[in-house]
Amino acid sequence: MRAVDLIVAKRAGAELSDQELEFIVNGVATDAIPEYQLTAWLMAVCWQGMSFREAAKLTDLMAHSGTILDLSEVGPTVVDKHSTGGIGDKTTLVFVPLVAAAGLPVAMLSGRGLGHTHGTLDKLEAIPGFKTNLSTDRFKRQLKEIGMAIGAQTKEFALVDGKLYALRDVTGTVESIPLIAASVLCKKIAAGANVIVIDVKSGSGAFMRSDKEAIELAEMLHKIGAKLNKSISCIVTDMNQPLGIAVGHTLEVIETIETLKGRGPSDLLEVCLSLGSLALTKAGRARHDTEAREILSDVLHSGAALKKFKELVQAQGGDARITDDYSLLPNAPVKYPVVSHQHKSLWVKEIDGRRVSSACNLMGAGRMKQGDNIDLAVGVEIKAKVGDQINNGEAIATIYGKSAEQCKLAAGELEKAYAFSEEPVMGLKLIKKALN
Ligand code: URA
Numbered sequence: 001m002r003a004v005d006l007i008v009a010k011r012a013g014a015e016l017s018d019q020e021l022e023f024i025v026n027g028v029a030t031d032a033i034p035e036y037q038l039t040a041w042l043m044a045v046c047w048q049g050m051s052f053r054e055a056a057k058l059t060d061l062m063a064h065s066g067t068i069l070d071l072s073e074v075g076p077t078v079v080d081k082h083s084t085g086g087i088g089d090k091t092t093l094v095f096v097p098l099v100a101a102a103g104l105p106v107a108m109l110s111g112r113g114l115g116h117t118h119g120t121l122d123k124l125e126a127i128p129g130f131k132t133n134l135s136t137d138r139f140k141r142q143l144k145e146i147g148m149a150i151g152a153q154t155k156e157f158a159l160v161d162g163k164l165y166a167l168r169d170v171t172g173t174v175e176s177i178p179l180i181a182a183s184v185l186c187k188k189i190a191a192g193a194n195v196i197v198i199d200v201k202s203g204s205g206a207f208m209r210s211d212k213e214a215i216e217l218a219e220m221l222h223k224i225g226a227k228l229n230k231s232i233s234c235i236v237t238d239m240n241q242p243l244g245i246a247v248g249h250t251l252e253v254i255e256t257i258e259t260l261k262g263r264g265p266s267d268l269l270e271v272c273l274s275l276g277s278l279a280l281t282k283a284g285r286a287r288h289d290t291e292a293r294e295i296l297s298d299v300l301h302s303g304a305a306l307k308k309f310k311e312l313v314q315a316q317g318g319d320a321r322i323t324d325d326y327s328l329l330p331n332a333p334v335k336y337p338v339v340s341h342q343h344k345s346l347w348v349k350e351i352d353g354r355r356v357s358s359a360c361n362l363m364g365a366g367r368m369k370q371g372d373n374i375d376l377a378v379g380v381e382i383k384a385k386v387g388d389q390i391n392n393g394e395a396i397a398t399i400y401g402k403s404a405e406q407c408k409l410a411a412g413e414l415e416k417a418y419a420f421s422e423e424p425v426m427g428l429k430l431i432k433k434a435l436n
Contacts, residue, residue: 003027003037010044015051025061028160035167042164042173055178056224062186063228065160066153067136069192071107074143077283078105080193081275082184084208084217085117085174086201087353088242088382092120092150093256094264094272097308100148101299102276104195104283107143108150109157109187111165113366113374115174115207116357118249121152126249126330126376130318146311151191158190166370175207181220189230195283196225197233197275202432203240205353211236211432218435233278236433237271241351241386244268248360248379250329251400257323260306267385267430273297274431282436330377332400336407338414340390346420348384348396355417356380359410363401378402380414387427390420 001023006016016024024041027033050058071078081095096106110132112119121132134142134151142149153162161183168174168183188196198221201207202214218234225232244265246255258264259272277292286292299305310320322328340346360366364375381398384390397414401407 003033003041007037007040007044010041010048013048016054018057021054021057022061025058025065025160028163029065038164038167039171039173042168042171042179045179046173046176049176050178052220052223055181055220056227058178059182059185059189059224060228062158062160062182063189066155066157066190068190069107069136069140071140071143071192074105074107074140077195078107078143078193079195079197079279079283080106080108080188080191081197081199081279082108082188083199084180084184084201085114085206086239086243087117087205087357088244088247088252089117089201090123090244090246090252090256091199091268091271091275093123093253094259094268095275096148096150097260097312098272098296098299098305099276099279100146101304101308102280102285102295104279104285105143105147107139107148107191107193109153109191110150111153111187112169114165114169116354116366118247118252118357118360118365120150122374122376123249123252124150126253127313127318127322128328130313131316134316142315146315148308148312150312150316153187158187161186169367170369177213177217177220180207180217181224185221185224185228185230185232188232189228194231195279196230197235197278197282199271199275200234200236201239202236203238203353204350205242205356206239215433218433222435231282233282234435235274235278235431238428238430238432239353240428242353242356242382243271245382245385246379247356247382248365248400249374249376250332251379251381253322253329254326257306257309260300260309262301270430278434332377332379332402334401334404334407336399336401336404336411337395338397338399338411339393339395342390342392342420345389345391346422347425348386348388348390348418349421349425350386350419351382352417352419355413356382359399359413359417362410362413363406375402380410387425389424
């Protein structure tokens with residue numbers, strides 16, 4: 001077989017056989033297929049799509065490109081959660097200690113920044129000393145010791161996803177339902193959990209811009225899971241504005257801690273509680289949503305979830321003092337307000353997450369090419385969300401940057417993210433659909 005023939009076949013819309021997909025996945029694992037050919041193949045998949053059989057086979061092959069963890073020693077039930085990617089999405093950072101504090105072990109393989117989204121692993125690395133490259137032994141040991149672990153794709157774990165993910169990030173080949181489904185699910189299969197909940201984001205800041213596409217992705221995740229003997233539950237959530245108020249690695253860690261202290265934004269908390277409730281009811285820890293929310297609310301307000309977060313940080317080498325002293329996190333010295341210059345009072349209609357992200361990326365928060373260092377300190381705090389009324393001269397956001405020039409550049413981009421209306425605007429519906 002030759003890679004070039006498989007690129008041409010996919011470009012023409014052909015369905016690849018199991019053997020052909022195996023050739024590609026092996027070629028990634030062994031570096032036998034160069035990145036320029038892989039990129040061409042990924043782009044052909046973005047345009048031509050995949051049949052359900054191809055997507056399921058690709059998922060299975062990618063999962064088996066590394067170790068599949070057997071977590072039976074950890075307990076009968078282990079939870080995992082994933083998001084398909086959005087702006088300001090720090091749900092995992094809250095979800096893991098919250099659900100672990102409720103007594104369920106949580107094993108997660110997460111990702112770095114992808115396309116316009118910032119990644120969970122990068123956010124965690126804003127915590128001084130925090131390590132995400134866990135060996136399979138350490139991952140399992142930590143799960144047994146403290147009931148939670150967040151790891152990265154490594155040579156041992158989901159090897160092929162690690163390589164394709166980094167390549168897709170910088171080659172415009174993220175937005176493809178089968179590629180996203182295979183990338184998400186191979187990590188969930190490798191991490192070995194048996195209660196898996198997925199947050200499928202829908203809207204301008206997500207990879208799936210419409211509810212129709214997001215539901216299609218959720219259905220594909222569900223169906224591939226069923227074929228590969230993994231029960232997958234999804235909720236489709238809104239991403240027509242950033243989640244919470246913080247966008248940018250350090251700011252999102254701070255917002256996580258504030259949420260665990262009971263002072264977080266209501267939309268972020270609601271997504272965490274919805275996913276947490278789904279996990280607790282699926283695992284049999286709660287009989288129904290009301291009971292699950294009571295348990296989660298108790299561990300949040302008693303401080304147990306925050307204590308779990310500190311344990312997680314410590315176990316993965318991080319400095320847990322950050323929970324009491326935010327100055328230990330990477331610091332952006334300049335705070336720059338972005339104010340409304342409209343001549344009258346208006347309502348916020350939409351906040352385009354991609355623009356918010358590119359404002360952050362203009363300050364160095366995203367990678368331009370593989371292996372780039374990113375600036376973990378810079379970011380944006382959203383002051384006005386959809387439905388809020390804004391008067392002339394009021395702040396719509398604050399930019400955290402390294403210099404006033406950098407902040408001004410980001411402010412220009414951020415202003416374009418906002419759309420206003422002269423009429424009052426309703427807040428957005430956060431949870432759009434659930435698929436159990
Ligand atoms: N998250 C992943 O792990 N992979 C994708 O392709 C998108 C979101």
